[in-house]
Amino acid sequence: MEPRRDPRGALVRPYAVTRGRTEPLQNIALEAVLSCTPTQSAEARFAGHDKYRIASVCEGRAQSLAEIAAYTRMPLGVTRVLVADMVAEGLLTLHTAAPATGFAARMNLLGRVLSGLREL
Amino acid sequence: MDFANYDPAGASRSREIISAKIVIAGGFGVGKTTLVGAISEIQPLTTEALMTAAGVGIDDPSKVPGKETTTVAMDFGRITMAEDLILYLFGTPGQTRFWFMWDEIIRGAVGAAVLVDTRRITDAFAPLDYFENRNLPYVVALNRFDDAPHYELEEVREALAISPDVPLVMCDARRRESVKQVLVTVVEHAMLRLQAEHGFAAPVG
Numbered sequence: 607m608e609p610r611r612d613p614r615g616a617l618v619r620p621y622a623v624t625r626g627r628t629e630p631l632q633n634i635a636l637e638a639v640l641s642c643t644p645t646q647s648a649e650a651r652f653a654g655h656d657k658y659r660i661a662s663v664c665e666g667r668a669q670s671l672a673e674i675a676a677y678t679r680m681p682l683g684v685t686r687v688l689v690a691d692m693v694a695e696g697l698l699t700l701h702t703a704a705p706a707t708g709f710a711a712r713m714n715l716l717g718r719v720l721s722g723l724r725e726l
Numbered sequence: 727m728d729f730a731n732y733d734p735a736g737a738s739r740s741r742e743i744i745s746a747k748i749v750i751a752g753g754f755g756v757g758k759t760t761l762v763g764a765i766s767e768i769q770p771l772t773t774e775a776l777m778t779a780a781g782v783g784i785d786d787p788s789k790v791p792g793k794e795t796t797t798v799a800m801d802f803g804r805i806t807m808a809e810d811l812i813l814y815l816f817g818t819p820g821q822t823r824f825w826f827m828w829d830e831i832i833r834g835a836v837g838a839a840v841l842v843d844t845r846r847i848t849d850a851f852a853p854l855d856y857f858e859n860r861n862l863p864y865v866v867a868l869n870r871f872d873d874a875p876h877y878e879l880e881e882v883r884e885a886l887a888i889s890p891d892v893p894l895v896m897c898d899a900r901r902r903e904s905v906k907q908v909l910v911t912v913v914e915h916a917m918l919r920l921q922a923e924h925g926f927a928a929p930v931g
Contacts, residue, residue, distance in 0.1 A: 620776055635834060636773075637745040637814045668743055670814060672802055676771035681797075683776060701743035705834045709924045713917065719746050719836060720913045722807030726765070726906055 620681045623656045628683060630690035634671050638702040640689060641668040650697045657692055664698060747814040748912055749832055752841030753849025754820035757869045757899035759801045761841060762815045764905045766803025774799050775827055798824045800831065828856060837863035837916040839908050844874045847885055854886060863916040865893040867908045
């Protein structure tokens, strides 16, 4: 079948690449950061075209879920399902821990962001 | 990243990288993407979400006719602050009917900046109400357009009914230094709010 030119046309059956699954194995935040080693990327080669594209985006540079979706031009929901699968399969490493909770941890994070901005 | 010490046995053990995010809201054409682009280390990217799956929670896509699929686009940028700290800037979708997407964008956010264009000041009402209801720390940034009527900050505060404790600043979304100042204001405000919530006395005046 000839791929459609209209980008919206390609989204008509967006969840085909996840075999119809719309629920990710784990809910990964938009800004959660993932990366992939050359070994993981080489393995992803056998995991299908879309997963390999995702691995390629994350190889050597930590990328958020939002960036992966943007670079692969896949809808966010579809990307989230695939990325969660890849984390479970050991093809991607999820780096982002649970968001900082508690006063001290949150103040510490805000303080780091503030000095990071001031240094720009 | 450095993979020199890559340890296959520890592949699933992740080195922590913290990502923080700040939300940039405002009406259509107010300069959200310009603001993000002025400070982001990458060209602003666009992520698209589909309304049917994400918004309505339909779990059988075969029952969703393609023509009912609506795409919601949001722009974002990135500032890598340290090897283990990345700040993301997320612009909200222009159309406020996509509230479900806003919920996802603000979850865990440090705070928000609402960009205001004095020519279309009422566009700011929806985002202001939204952040007020969600209890997310926010600041209001008046984006200066060359051909826009000039108002004093206090006139704008009154017109938008912004409470006195919400910071209101002028900015030029095209200028990096100006955008940086807006973001600094967001983070400082978030810190003050957090301190106030934990019983530290809010500064007087």
